[in-house]
Amino acid sequence: MNGLEYILSLYNMQHIELAEILGIKKQNINMWIKGKQNIPKKYLPVLEEIFNIDSKYFVKELNEIEKLEIQKEKLKQDLKPVIKKHEQKFSIGEINDIIEKPIYDKEEINSIERSIEKAKLIDRFKNSIDLVDDMPNMDTYKLIVELMEKVPHEIVFHKTIEALAHYYKVIPEWVNSSTEQEDFEEEIFEVFSSNEY
Numbered sequence: 001m002n003g004l005e006y007i008l009s010l011y012n013m014q015h016i017e018l019a020e021i022l023g024i025k026k027q028n029i030n031m032w033i034k035g036k037q038n039i040p041k042k043y044l045p046v047l048e049e050i051f052n053i054d055s056k057y058f059v060k061e062l063n064e065i066e067k068l069e070i071q072k073e074k075l076k077q078d079l080k081p082v083i084k085k086h087e088q089k090f091s092i093g094e095i096n097d098i099i100e101k102p103i104y105d106k107e108e109i110n111s112i113e114r115s116i117e118k119a120k121l122i123d124r125f126k127n128s129i130d131l132v133d134d135m136p137n138m139d140t141y142k143l144i145v146e147l148m149e150k151v152p153h154e155i156v157f158h159k160t161i162e163a164l165a166h167y168y169k170v171i172p173e174w175v176n177s178s179t180e181q182e183d184f185e186e187e188i189f190e191v192f193s194s195n196e197y
Contacts, residue, residue, distance in 0.1 A: 003057040004047075005033045006067060010074055011051060022046060052077055065119045072112045081106040090175045092165075098175075163188045 008018060015029040022043060031037035039047070044055040053073050057066060075081075081104040091099040104110055129141060151157050163185045165171045176182055
């Protein structure tokens with residue numbers, strides 16, 4: 001969906017309203033939304049100021065993650081949340097490091113943050129499957145999905161995934177969920193070594 005169209009819909013603003021604010025004709029807004037005309041650069045800072053949303057979103061087709069990020073910005077404007085605390089967690093992906101994740105006093109913001117994180121994970125998972133057209137390890141992906149559906153909260157599942165992440169150096173050794181995890185990994189790594197993995 002076109003960014004401007006999505007934002008107008010989210011903010012319940014009619015084309016005519018925006019046209020009046022910008023001092024232009026409604027037809028211009030329609031042309032921008034239909035992609036028949038680019039939004040002139042002089043209006044981008046104005047749109048950014050009106051909606052308090054980065055101008056890059058107005059001029060593109062939005063994916064699901066971008067829609068959620070825009071929703072989050074609108075929620076922040078509506079709810080004026082306050083950061084209650086910061087939670088330290090190891091981030092895998094864009095930044096492989098400890099990050100300070102804000103926890104807000106409004107659950108709606110925390111919820112949309114989780115939705116964004118899930119959408120990004122789904123996108124990465126899909127991209128990893130799409131890397132190779134004839135995926136030789138497709139059964140591995142099927143097993144992972146099956147395990148995620150049937151035993152997502154089982155401690156052995158989590159411990160094994162974390163151990164594999166350490167074994168293949170996806171996460172550094174110093175990022176560990178517990179001393180118990182270290183003991184578990186020592187044992188499982190012995191099994192890997194004795195089987196020449």
